[in-house]
Amino acid sequence: MASSSDSSSATTNRLAGESSPYLLQHQHNPVDWYPWGEEAFALARSENRPILLSVGYAACHWCHVMAHESFEDPGVAALMNRLFVNVKVDREERPDVDALYQNALALLGEHGGWPLTMFLTPAGEPFWGGTYFPPTPRFGRPSLSQVLEGMAAAWRDSRDDVTKNVATIRQGLERLASPEAGGPLTPDAPLTVGRRLLRELDPFEGGIGGAPKFPQPAILKLFWLNWLRSGEAPLRHAVDLTLTKMSQGGIYDHLGGGYARYATDEKWLVPHFEKMLYDNAQILDLLTWAWSESGSRLYAARARETVEWLQREMLAEDRPGGPASGGFAASLDADSEGEEGRFYVWTDSEIDALLGREAELFKRHYDVSPRGNWEGRTILNRSDRPELLDEDGERLLAEARAKLLAARAERVRPGWDDKVLADWNGLAIAALAQSAPVFDEPAWLALAARAFDFVASRMAEGDRLHHVWRHGRNRQAGLLDDYAQMANAALALHQTTGEAAYLERARAWVATLDRCFWDGTDGGYFQTADDSNDLMMRPKSALDNATPSGNGTAAAVLARLHHLTGEPAYRERAERLIAAFSGEIQRNPFGYPSLLAANDLLQDAVQVVVAGPADAEATARLVRTALRRPLPYLVFQRVTSADGLPRLHPAAGKGPLGGQPAAYLCRGTTCSLPLTDPDALAEAIAASRA
Known part of the structure; x- marks a missing residue:
């Protein structure tokens, strides 16, 4: 393209x-x-x-x-x-x-x-x-x-x-490249940072600060974690306000799905029209978390529309015009025909011509007028009318959107960057694997598994990953973020499917990180492997940017592996990684939400184990219950018998109760009595939040 x-x-x-x-x-x-x-x-x-x-x-x-x-x-x-x-x-x-x-x-x-x-x-x-x-x-x-x-x-x-x-x-x-180390983080460090960051929230439009305004998903995730832990309503409100304003604003593509990279104004009206895989993967996580608590029709709609966009427009091709490879492409351009946003905006007369008698309803709810709202044309948005209509009203609007989307498809499309990046695909795979059981969408899980198989086979040589693939060619040695995000994706798939191969793949990629990326002197992972030599120095950082940092994600992977396996080596490595940057967190706490969240997972995870025959419906009901509450600190696994857990796991030796499937909720070294009723398990998970 x-x-x-x-x-x-x-x-x-x-x-x-x-x-x-x-x-x-x-x-x-x-x-x-x-x-x-x-x-x-x-x-x-x-x-x-x-x-x-x-x-x-x-x-x-x-x-x-x-x-x-x-x-x-x-x-x-x-x-x-x-x-x-x-x-x-x-x-x-x-x-x-x-x-x-x-x-x-x-x-x-x-x-x-x-x-x-x-x-x-x-x-x-x-x-x-x-x-x-x-x-x-x-x-x-x-x-x-x-x-x-x-x-x-x-x-x-x-x-x-x-x-x-x-x-x-x-x-x-x-x-x-030599961050300041420090001691262990205090248990209240994430909440202290979250409360301070909350002061930067735009109280009317959501988001952090003013224009230009970025989604900042890592910060929103920290707010959500802190709300779950503390119950402080302003933290949840910050996420709900921001998600709602973005999802009804012009930063969201109301016809084709997906969020743009940022808005040039404080009201989320005028996007910088480029659409990136990494933003949409992280926002899908947030929509899933927020919907699981609220049941919001808006969040469900945006999650489904965003995944539809991924399926329709973001699957990279093996060759130009060829079949989809399974991996996700990187981005869509802001420009077409040499003009920013041209593909996405409308005039009043175009809407009238395409929708006829249906135009008035659509224009009223999507801010369409003869004068437009941006340079004489209209960026579709529902900011002034964010409330959803009844079922019939939303059906009529959906039919109108479908007509406009079909007409838009005839326009000259923006440029498509169809290279496949291992780290960004890891973000998308993990988001899909988590959201699939929450929204009861097995096709999303299949989409995630296909993308994972693509990266793990087509972008790997033995235990080493490549960073980039395009049209059959691998380029660039894998970086810290590639291994960390793909290991995290493997653990998300393991949690959702129960397949041991995903767990073993995560362990193998972490072993590669330890062998080729670990700083044996000061701790933490370098961004590049020890056999990469074309930079003047090897960078090392845990600062989050538009994507979560590789070290922050790696710390979470190590924490999750420790809880899944009981192996102390993973915990020790995670603690040393976090300590390598903890001095920086104390000096500049706002840049490290992913590392703070990883420390929370390491120190105070909630573990849920379901034990029972894999083909039993009673087992499936307990599994579905656990997977439909996607808490950021919840670690889930399933076993078929009492000897299925590692010896050092807190629930080791616990299995089905009297031949019936049972669930156990563990925190620290203490586990609940066996839970055989899905509603009781749901209540126990909800009660474990604080």
């Missing part, structure tokens, strides 16, 4: 041999681009030229803008080619490269983002940078040509200053 950044020029550069859609968008630029690798650095060393590093991704609107304005301009390209060795990186393909230089930019006192524009020595050491630069001076920023000439002059005439900058930035990067 072509992107709006493609050029019709017959000229190609070295990016033509790449598989990344983002890199291929730039294959016809007159810039002499190199992909990240030794060839570019060797040329820079041999010619003593600095490197211009440009990092972006396929769905990035401002990346497209800079490409059109500058990288497709022959004059700018000639300047770049004469003064620099130019390297283009897909930040989704190489998140380790992006993270390193985003940190460098922050040390320079600049806000990060994409496109990232960094200037490096031939050894890959950063000495200056920024993000988007316009073709002519504007927005208070110099033009790209001015920046190019200035950086080339600095390299040529002020090498001592460049060397000082390099040394200062390197020292800062080394500090960031």
